[in-house]
Amino acid sequence: MNTAAFADYRHYPLISPLSAVQVLPDRVQVRWADDRLSPFHHQWLRDNCPCTQCVYSVTREQVLEIVDVAEDLGCHGAHIDSQGCLCLDWSDGHQSRFDPGWLRAHAYDEQSREERRANKAQSQLWDSRLELPVFDYQALMDDPKTLLQWLLALRDIGLTQVRGVPTEPGSLALIARRIAFIRESNFGVLFNVQSKADADSNAYTAFNLPLHSDLPTRELQPGLQFLHCLVNDAEGGESIFVDGFAIADALRREDPEAFLTLCETPVEFRNKDRHSDYRCLAPIIALDALGEVAEIRMANFLRGPFDTSVEQMPRLYHAYRRFIALTREARFRVIRRLDPGQLWCFDNRRTLHARNAFDPASGARHFQGCYIDRDELLSRILVLQR
Amino acid sequence: MNTAAFADYRHYPLISPLSAVQVLPDRVQVRWADDRLSPFHHQWLRDNCPCTQCVYSVTREQVLEIVDVAEDLGCHGAHIDSQGCLCLDWSDGHQSRFDPGWLRAHAYDEQSREERRANKAQSQLWDSRLELPVFDYQALMDDPKTLLQWLLALRDIGLTQVRGVPTEPGSLALIARRIAFIRESNFGVLFNVQSKADADSNAYTAFNLPLHSDLPTRELQPGLQFLHCLVNDAEGGESIFVDGFAIADALRREDPEAFLTLCETPVEFRNKDRHSDYRCLAPIIALDALGEVAEIRMANFLRGPFDTSVEQMPRLYHAYRRFIALTREARFRVIRRLDPGQLWCFDNRRTLHARNAFDPASGARHFQGCYIDRDELLSRILVLQR
Incomplete structure (x- = not known):
């Protein structure tokens, strides 16, 4: 043939x-x-x-x-x-x-x-007991098999750490491009997470940031988020992660009506500054065609006023409070402090991330971040599997 | 206050x-x-x-x-x-x-x-009698009011032409950046539409290309597509456009069962070469929460084998044939040949585009293209309207 x-x-x-x-x-x-x-x-x-x-x-x-x-x-x-x-x-x-x-x-x-259908990749839910998948930078750069293992962990677990990354600004791009080109946003190709006086997002302050996905204000939330630690001398600023799919799963079991409300009620997320004004109306929990949880969209600090019927409004507040309360439970939380040369790479449409407040007077703190879309992750996996 | x-x-x-x-x-x-x-x-x-x-x-x-x-x-x-x-x-x-x-x-x-709800922007459907919205390059670069008019035409009509664009390669980026940064893809930031011996897409041949949207193989199809004519000395290669929303509307009235089939049956689109392998499973017609047509996803040359039940398969072929047959009807088609210094900018998730075959032996033909997402278009409109 x-x-x-x-x-x-x-x-x-x-x-x-x-x-x-x-x-x-x-x-x-x-x-x-x-x-x-x-x-x-x-x-x-x-x-x-x-x-x-x-x-x-x-x-x-x-x-x-x-x-x-x-x-x-x-x-x-x-x-x-x-x-x-x-x-x-x-x-x-x-x-x-x-x-x-x-x-x-x-x-x-x-x-x-x-x-x-049975052979499709399945998400593996996790909680605070997660054995964090950790990868070595040089192995990812040199060895396609290790690269594939990393990408499969990102697809199926959604939270990974890479160690041994150079700490020169911009070196994040080298490892990101092992997967694909970087998805640009109004915050740039690489964004600098630092406390700034003229912040155009709460991310660029020293505040604590509650558990959220990045860019819920865009129709397509970025698939992968990278956060690379260059300097971390400030007190505080620990990273917190929860598996949004595990939270949704718990809500579905513990309060099915609240779960349905978050699946069915579109919520507006807004991201605006002097030069941009993004708005996206979508439910907090998205299901796929088979009714499985496919995506979490959440950032309290980017949320617009709820807009639903008078009858539905109390149900929406109840459901929203339940979801947030679950994300605060210790049983779901992975808390780690990143050292220079380490980076987080995670599924931004599944794994919610938070940051404890830090004290900018106590020392410098400089992270760089970037995004890659899920299409690129899945394409790279298929090519490596050929 | x-x-x-x-x-x-x-x-x-x-x-x-x-x-x-x-x-x-x-x-x-x-x-x-x-x-x-x-x-x-x-x-x-x-x-x-x-x-x-x-x-x-x-x-x-x-x-x-x-x-x-x-x-x-x-x-x-x-x-x-x-x-x-x-x-x-x-x-x-x-x-x-x-x-x-x-x-x-x-x-x-x-x-x-x-x-x-009543004050939301409405799409204006069009057919072959469309009065093409044409804009002047310099006015778009200099005058925010003209820029806003262009962006509103893109949002509500979905097909525009710009004239007086410089013909130096890369100058497309100048006008695209009047809206926002460009969305990169595996084909680059700007892509060159030329007949190539080692084509990685039928777009890069001299074949006719049937009516299609670009990158239906990605979860989020690009919102805006630009096609900028630098050189057009070859015979043939006319551009053809149809309003995909008007086609869907006609199908809904003329064959409601076929319309529903295309709304409800996920179809796989594939885009693959030696370095990439994109797959996206989604219906050809997407409806919004109110049941209005929100998006068309279509490219016959990027479609994978249909995968639906044995009972549904004949209905899917019938519906697909009806949709394609409608796109071929003269009543819907706008056909124009682009001259150097002109560009098309259109809603890639609504307006399907095609190209007649051209004869590369008869002369040179060089177009450049790029994409910008709908989020960026809508953000720019909101900022200009402040």
Whole structure:
């Protein structure tokens, strides 16, 4: 099989060979050696024809548009060739040939779809007893396998620490770019977390910052946040983390009505200064299509006034108070002080972070931070896994 | 009224003065001079106290967390002061004072909320008869009022042309930065649209490109896309645009079941090369909380194999074919050829764009493009409107 025209770069191992094929009026039904039965509609098969007429082999992108093929296109013949591929003759004369590994990976019979759902990566919830995943800077820079382990920890646990990072300002960018380009914001490509007289965010004061996600004021919250410690001579300023998914899970069990209220009520977050005015209206807890918690959006200091019906308002305040109260419980909190040359990297859409107040008179404190989007993390993982 | 501690930078004109105030067990009810009655719960009022203890005046961000106030906090007194502000005495001794313009703008009685909904910006649907909004480069660079008109056209119409742009490579960045920083992608900060032998996207070939949005493979499709013409000596390569919201609207009326199928069925989009592998699973038509069409996600050449149930698959193909067929109807299409020094700027999450094939042997063709997110567009509009 010439796989050059695969509309993909992944390899699809042969799970089970094709054993039989039957042409039905609207579909082709194949039987696999392990007895699974997979129907494929004619339109689906024609649409996914991997031949070099249908897919441009340089980009591996489709050039065929299915609307250019008759909706009632028929299949005149089907067989399994000597290499185990499914070969089809279409009523318009076109021919298609499918690799059995690829076909099995994309089969949409119920069992195959259920298998794919079950194989999806799962978040591992954590609390104060978390064994913090710690990685060595140089190993991440040099070794793709260690890099992949770090990225998987970020995807599935959502909180990691890196040690041995150079403390020159800007060196954060070197490790961030091991994943991808940095996501810029109005605070810059790299932002300096220091106490400033003309602060344009409470982050740039010496105040304590309650548990929050960064940029909840944007439609897409940054996926990964980095916080790199360059200098930390000031008293206080410890970092606190909670697993927002674990908090949501506890709320769901302990107060299901409050959980639902936070899933269903859009809340406005605002981030404004003299040059910008960001507003985003979204619920604090976002669920995915399967009803699983997919994202937490929270920063009390960036929240606008609640805007819901008079009837709903007391329920919203009750739910909001419950959520915040949970984030303050010791059972969920990981508290650490960062030393120079260490950095936090965490899932900003899941792991809420806080900072204790620090005393700027007691010594200097300088952190640098940056963001990378989840798309880039997941793409990098797929490329490293090829 | 000292407005320095307002958790906001906007001005709130006095729509109607406060005329009466009544304290109830869980809320304060105010009557306005125009007879509207607005209840405000104690928790809401305490939460939104604008005093300098509760809001840090430098950042205008809240330092109070409502969970630090008793859930059953009572109000011991309320009056309207000589400046028309609402003054409250809380059971814990704290005092709050609210500007009547701000209070009215955030009132959540049913009538006030309905008014705000009605005042939201509305998309103006268009078809082939669109009077294309055209702007002059120099005016956009020099005049904030023209700039605002352009941004409003982008928000509400979603397709604009700018003329008189310098044709030096990179000059696109100057006008893009009139709005905000540019959103980087794996294709760079500025991308060069040219026919390349080692293309990593069909966009970088001389093929025709069917109507599509850019980066449907990312969780957040770029909000604005710029395409700047530097050289256009090749035959062919005309730009085609359709209003994706108008297409969705037509589908909703002409084939409601197909419309629903595209709203409810997640489709995978993939963008992969040797260094990246982006995948995003989302419906082609996204609705907002009110059921209005909010976003179109579409690029046939970046689409993965459909993955839905055997029963649903024929319905999905039918709906997909109907949508594509509509985008090909002349009634929806705006077709123009860009000259050097002109650029398109459009809403990439609404306005689908296509390119006719061009003949690279007939002459040079060089466009540059870039992206800016919708958050940045909306923030810039709010700042210009202050």
